[in-house]
Amino acid sequence: MKKVYVRWLGAFAGREYSLAKSISFEMNRKDEAACEPLTKANHKLYSGVAQLNQVGLIIRNESIFREFRKDCWSFYGQDANKNMCYAKKDQHPDRLYKGSMNPYSNHAEAWAKMPDAVTGFVVCGSIAEMKKEKRNALLNSAMKYKLPIYELTRHGQLIEKEV
Numbered sequence: 470m471k472k473v474y475v476r477w478l479g480a481f482a483g484r485e486y487s488l489a490k491s492i493s494f495e496m497n498r499k500d501e502a503a504c505e506p507l508t509k510a511n512h513k514l515y516s517g518v519a520q521l522n523q524v525g526l527i528i529r530n531e532s533i534f535r536e537f538r539k540d541c542w543s544f545y546g547q548d549a550n551k552n553m554c555y556a557k558k559d560q561h562p563d564r565l566y567k568g569s570m571n572p573y574s575n576h577a578e579a580w581a582k583m584p585d586a587v588t589g590f591v592v593c594g595s596i597a598e599m600k601k602e603k604r605n606a607l608l609n610s611a612m613k614y615k616l617p618i619y620e621l622t623r624h625g626q627l628i629e630k631e632v
Contacts, residue, residue, distance in 0.1 A: 473627065474533055474579060475525040475591055476504040488524060489606040492590075495526055496614055498583045504528045505578045506536070507625065522600075523593045524607055527619065532586035536579035589617045596620060596630055608632060 478491045486494075495502070504526075590611055596604060596618065611618050611632050619627040 471530055473507045474504045474528040474530065474581065475507060476502055476528055476581070476587075477523055477525040479523060487606065488603050489610065492524075492526075492606070492610045495583070496587060496610075500583060501534075501580050502583050502586075503578050504533075504581050507621070508577070521594045522598060522603070524603070525591045525593070526587045527589040527591050528581045528586050529588050532581040532583070533579045534582060536577060587614070587616065589619055591619045591621050591627065593621050 476495065478488065478495065590607060592599065592607070596607070599607070607618065610616075618630045618632055620630055621627055
């Protein structure tokens, strides 16, 4: 089975956006973005930043161009001299930003080229347990972009849901 990569929505450095706005932004971006492979550790699902009812975008494997066993991110306009882990994208366009990582962690992240990278939506848990506004935003986005929705079970299975 192919590795599944997910770009979880909602990890925006302390900013909050509606799910509909987040999905729209991600579906229209033309640059690269960080995502993470879904992996299992100790018979449990390890899914990094995902929380119950968190929504993510499933990223096509062919869009992945580099993977790290640690966090990776991009900060546009960040001064590289303030923190050695960050770099201005326009100053170092070939540099992939990655942080330090606990050597005992199973966490990994990857870089994906975003145009046309998304193949579906995923919910960590159950669509039925989502708040009505969030569920409606997800269902409307799935119809708008003609993409399937999957539920990610606590055992790491992706189950396609009828929209």
